[in-house]
Amino acid sequence: MIAKNETVDPEHGRITTRQAQLFSMASTSLDTRWQKSAINTLIVVHRETFNTHTEKTTTDTSYYISNQKVSSAKQGSELADTIRKHWGVESNNWILDVTFNEDNVLVKNGNQAQIMAKLRCFSANLLRWSGAKNFQQKIEEFVDLPETLISTLKQVNFL
Template sequence: MQYRYYISSASLSAEEFASTVRAHWGIENRLHWVLDVTIREDNCPISRGHAADNLACFRHVALNQIRREKTIDASVNRKQKMATMSEEVLDLIVNA
């Protein structure tokens, strides 16, 4: 069994607190994990000035466009690969 400890000033019931924690991890798993694994955000060595923030914005836009494109039934990773091999797929994603 694993234990997790949280510190909060919020006055919540156990159910409300559990829901809040699950919502936080839902964001972590849905967004940050995809950025780390699929787009390899953590491997980017660029950190000068605002470059890291600017690239993060571009990555978010790219991820949102890939997810918006609904005509291709594929994962984010697969759509990304398909877009590198086909201008038609890239156009679908850009214009989603």
Template sequence: MGIERPQEALARLGARTATAFGIRIAPSTATIRRIINAVCPGGLADLLGYDPADADTLAVDGKSARGSRVEDSPAAHLLAAITGDGMTVTQLRVPKKTNAISCFADLLSPYDLRGVTVTADALHAQRDHARFLVDVKEAHYALTVKRNQAGLHERLRTLPWEKVTAKYFDRTLGHGRKETRVVQVLTVDDLDFPHAAQAACIVRHRTDLKTGKRSRETVYVITDLTSQEASPQRLAKIVRSQWVIENRLHFVRDTAFAEDASKIRTGHGPDNMASLRSFAINQLRTAGHTNIAAGLREMSYDTFRRPLDLLGLN
């Protein structure tokens, strides 16, 4: 049985037959490493990704693969896009001597985003990004604005928030803290930002349940969605969807797959391994697993069959 099961698995994987006895031979570790380092990462990410056409929201954010850093080169920084329900669409590696801003359009260009609302952190509160999303992709945006856009941030800060009547209150409990959010929304038409229709001021009050320490944070958001398209409640949900990429992708790759501890550094290895991890997460979620670590344990109970069943390899 110990021989039959690996042979069955190798047959399902399409391994070559190398002897007159019909024994299938697994590729060597060196061969697998060489392929992972050499395969085009953009092609692999798109091949293994998820079609966002039916998504409501799409979050964009970056993560560095810390273990890929070498003395004369920084860690690989990977920009990814994930749907609101936690499915990774694609990713790309930010080239050296550039930043994630210049990669934003390249990341999203291949996809039909009509009607999808794209969220991103303050780094991407760029006028060119807004034009690209609305004019080129026929999508929507909800972008966080911080002091890196000083003029825009000051304009938002000084809007007449004290007169706002469109408000939404939300309370959550989790991750060892209690959080209350107050969302205020104003219609705007003079922000000097492409297609901006509404601005939101979100005040977050947090209490650490262990220490009792309290904190307050104020965040500003701009969107092209009109008041008819996005109420304060819906806008709050859209803004919170940005955290999906951290909680359901980056955190999972770090904890379930120990990504930051990986010492894969050469060639396209860091990019391609990240794509394979994201693909595994997508497949487990599609199969109904809400806890990825538990899903991986379940796969490990029958190493030569369950993962292949999950992938539909017969």
């Protein structure tokens, strides 16, 4: 084992403990098709999540490979943190799909898809900035009370 990293995050009614172990794959014999891939590190992430509402604990283990060479605990910690941040991106994609039904939006003309994607990201960021715990509920509030939306847009200097 090259490095080990442990983090504890109390968020959203859950306490998640993550332990990342990093292993060198330099001496590993890879299949021919993978020999030029520059695989250097295996990262094993063990997660234990305690749900404070249900008082139940779940565990899971995920495996990642990287072409980054890790030679210190600091580099190992940075790589484990990168994996954690990746899930933040995945979470954001899930929010865009569920809240804005992004996967079912069909646009074909010019740069319409890019413009719509930017508008959805702006909207999600606006909802985050407003402190919304439930995005759908906040959107409905904006629809029912347009002055709330206008006030929020003014607060972020959009209007």
